[in-house]
Amino acid sequence: MAHHDAEDELFLVVRGRLIMRLRDREIEVNEGEFVVVPRGVEHQPYAAEEVEVLLFEPADTLNTGNVRNERTVDRPLSI
Numbered sequence: 001m002a003h004h005d006a007e008d009e010l011f012l013v014v015r016g017r018l019i020m021r022l023r024d025r026e027i028e029v030n031e032g033e034f035v036v037v038p039r040g041v042e043h044q045p046y047a048a049e050e051v052e053v054l055l056f057e058p059a060d061t062l063n064t065g066n067v068r069n070e071r072t073v074d075r076p077l078s079i
Contacts, residue, residue: 001042009037009057016051020044 001023011018012034020027020035021044029035037043045053 001044006039007058008039009043009055011035011037011045012054012056014052014054016047016049018051018053019046019048021046 001021011020011029013029013031015031017031018029018035020029020037023042027035
């Protein structure tokens with residue numbers, strides 16, 4: 001699990017179902033719902049099936065938080 005030291009993150013589920021895994025529990029986030037993960041909280045978003053999520057965070061936030069691995073994107077695409 002990863003965390004972000006300085007940024008809160010908001011995950012809004014546009015379509016499907018997201019499970020936000022935390023150290024002590026899992027939060028189910030359904031279509032039209034959102035969850036805010038406070039800075040410093042270890043979390044791992046998970047979806048058993050395809051899910052569309054709108055993520056609100058500062059533009060310079062590293063997608064893998066405090067962990068660097070093959071999923072890290074240093075320069076995300078902008079729309």
